[in-house]
Amino acid sequence: MSTVLSLAGVRKTYGDLNALDGIDLSLPDDSYVSLLGPSGSGKTTLLRVIAGFETPEAGTVSFKGERVETVPPHLRDIGFVFQNFALFPHLSVEKNIAFGLENRVENPITDASVVKTKVRDIIGLVGLAGLEDRAVTQISGGQKQRVALARTLVTEPSLVLLDEPLGALDANLRTRMLTELRRIRQRCGVTFLHVTGSETEALAMGDTVLVLDQGRIAQAADADTIYNEPKSVAVARFLNCYNLFSGAPSDGRFAGPDGQFPLGAEKRFSSAVPGYAIRYDRVGIRPLDAPVAADEVSLPATFVADEYSGPAVNSFFQLENGRVVEVETHLSVAPAPRCKPHARYALVWKQNDALVYA
Amino acid sequence: MSVSATTSETEVMTEPVRKSSNKSVWLITPGVIWMLLFLVAPMLMMVYVSFWTQTTFKITPDLTTKSWVTFFTSETYLNSLWTTIRIWLIVLAATLIVGYPAALFVGLFVKNKTLQTALLVLCVIPFWTSFLIRVLAWRPMLGKEGAINLILMKLHIIQQPIEVLLFSELSVVIGMTQIYCVFMVGPIAxxxxxxxxxxxxxxxxxxxxxxxxxxxxxxxxxMPGVVVGAIFVSVMVLGEFATAAALSGRKVNLLGNIIVTQVGSLKWAFAAVVGVVLTVLMGIVVAGLLRVVDLKKEL
Known part of the structure; x- marks a missing residue:
């Protein structure tokens, strides 16, 4: 697969803040890439640099094999779908979508009938038929999202940047739009770079998932790898499904303020920040006096509360030092734990389910 | 059970609605009274007076159309109506040409909000002096031996002073554009x-x-900003008399100037005619401008 966009050593600072601190990435042609990052990690800045609204202080941005750092946004063949949609409030749905075709500097389409055909096709693709003449102030959030997407797609860009495209929609609509977005992207055959702060959205959407941390790409891999083998403590934290313990390995055990875990066949990652991670759903709850196997780790804790979410129950336990540990029990594979409040339990996991960073 | 619950709910619902409509009547009353007493009544009175009989020293409430006939048959007055319309159109165009780019600059290129406000306040600073001073200050600027002529002569761009600068229609347009430009800049910015x-x-x-x-x-x-600005400028320019009096050397007679002279010579009926004509003209202009943009939708 060829590369549509590549960034090397891109830097951008705002005052003392390193918004982008040496970004290296390359996006393959015809794929769905999601970029996960917490707020303040530089997501939007990165998109703005790629789109051309900001100029990087250092590094190179190559688009389709050409350097574009100094090319103004209107001459780049990159589409941008804004978080707040940024529709033209004085134009109808149809006119909004036709805007790029009619007004672009490079080969604008002057034949009204060609514009009409293209707009009609894209309206059909995103599912807006029947709303052509509505004012954009008179349509719902999901419809606005579709107009924003159609307006960008109709100009046939080689890369589409989506800045938290589903952030303004309610949960129900969000799930529906996720499938829609994938379908539309496949039909158009372009690369989507979907920026989001939601780990579930990033994992669900991306053929490739990029994780952004403090202005750097912390990990770039497929969703399965990211979820099961986060490369660093920071990535594991964004995924929001790992219990993370600080400390350091020594003499065959990982020792930290929360306890000592004997080390065995864990997956190990070299990382500047040491840590020990165990996924919520890999932890079992047993009575304190139950036997522990040789390849298992046991941690005594007090039950605090649990949360029922339908397919699973999340239980919260408190360690001696006040630290909270979360356990996720999938009801399809195990019965609900039904722990007694304030009772002591043993939290047990297999050594080879844990991840060790050192 | 559920039925009774619904009825009691609707009762609860209707009560505050009636109260709030009562309240809105009370809120609007002072405004309505004020407008009736000091806007609608005087305007009706003016229309009424315009049909009174005017003799040299006396005005009597015997209805006649004499004043109206005089206005629409006299070349002087029709000329003055035409001058008013012409000056208004020129000043409106001039304030738009000068004001729109300025507003574009302030609103689009000045990113800093504080600087934006500071620049707009700067536009208003001339208003801290009196209207008359602002108008009269143009005399030493535009006069035969005024600043502009002196500078142009010193730079050898002209040999003779440009006399048309002061006491002409041009000086009236320059003065009005300067004074009313800010009313165009504000809404657009x-x-x-x-x-x-x-x-x-x-x-x-x-x-x-x-x-x-x-x-x-x-x-x-x-566009809504342009329309609001145009309404401000139009209403003020159409009713203008002071700038024309101070800068035209009596060469430009606007409808406002005629009202001043007629009232000065106690010709109330005729002044009322001109007043009604001016009010109707303004009404047409404002209604026309409001047709351009649906302000209710935009603001």
């Missing part, structure tokens, strides 16, 4: 500042250049 930056960026991203974006996005989105 306000609308320009309200245009979401991401809309401009979206247009850029879709491939449009600066002028295209200006024509297709900025201009239509600031």
């Amino acid at each position: 306000f609308m320009m500042g309200r245009v979401d930056q991401s809309i401009i960026e979206a247009a850029q991203d879709l491939g449009a250049g600066f002028w295209r974006i200006f024509r297709t996005i900025n201009l239509p989105l600031t």
Whole structure:
């Protein structure tokens, strides 16, 4: 697969803040890439640099094999779908979508009938038929999202940047739009770079998932790898499904303020920040006096509360030092734990389910 | 059970609605009384007086159309009506030409909000002096031996002073444009500042250049500002008399000047005729401008 966009050593600072601190990435042609990052990690800045609204202080941005750092946004063949949609409030749905075709500097389409055909096709693709003449102030959030997407797609860009495209929609609509977005992207055959702060959205959407941390790409891999083998403590934290313990390995055990875990066949990652991670759903709850196997780790804790979410129950336990540990029990594979409040339990996991960073 | 619950709920619902409509009547009463007493009644009175009989020293409430006939048959007065319309159109165009780019600059290129406010306040500073001083200050500027002529002569751009600068229609237009320009800049800059930056960026991203974006996005989105500004300027220029009196050397007689002289010579009926004509003219202009943009929708 060829590369549509590549960034090397891109830097951008705002005052003392390193918004982008040496970004290296390359996006393959015809794929769905999601970029996960917490707020303040530089997501939007990165998109703005790629789109051309900001100029990087250092590094190179190559688009389709050409350097574009100094090319103004209107001459780049990159589409941008804004978080707040940024529709033209004085134009109808149809006119909004036709805007790029009619007004672009490079080969604008002057034949009204060609514009009409293209707009009609894209309206059909995103599912807006029947709303052509509505004012954009008179349509719902999901419809606005579709107009924003159609307006960008109709100009046939080689890369589409989506800045938290589903952030303004309610949960129900969000799930529906996720499938829609994938379908539309496949039909158009372009690369989507979907920026989001939601780990579930990033994992669900991306053929490739990029994780952004403090202005750097912390990990770039497929969703399965990211979820099961986060490369660093920071990535594991964004995924929001790992219990993370600080400390350091020594003499065959990982020792930290929360306890000592004997080390065995864990997956190990070299990382500047040491840590020990165990996924919520890999932890079992047993009575304190139950036997522990040789390849298992046991941690005594007090039950605090649990949360029922339908397919699973999340239980919260408190360690001696006040630290909270979360356990996720999938009801399809195990019965609900039904722990007694304030009772002591043993939290047990297999050594080879844990991840060790050192 | 559920039925009774619904009825009691509707009762609860209707009560506050009636109360609030009562309240809104009370809220609007002082305004309505004020407008009736000091706007509607005087206007009706003016229409009434315009049909009174005027003799040299006396005015009597015997209805006649004599004053109206005089106005519409006298060349002097029709000329003055025409001059008023002409000056109004020229000043409106001039304030737009000078004001729109200024507003565009303040609203679009000045990103700093504080600096934006400071620049707009700067436009208002001339209003801290009296109207008459502002108008009269143009005399030493435009006069035969005024600043502009002196500078141009010193620079050897002209040999003779340009006499048309002062006591002409041009000086009236210059003076009015300066005074009323800020009323055009304000509303346009306000609308320009309200245009979401991401809309401009979206247009850029879709491939449009600066002028295209200006024509297709900025201009239509600031039209309400232009209309509001045009209404301000029109209403003030149409009723103007002081600038014309001070800067035209009596060569430019606007309808306002005629009212002043007629009232000065106690010709109340005739002044009322001119007043009614002026009010109708303003009404037409404002109604026409409001047709251009649906302000209720935009603001």
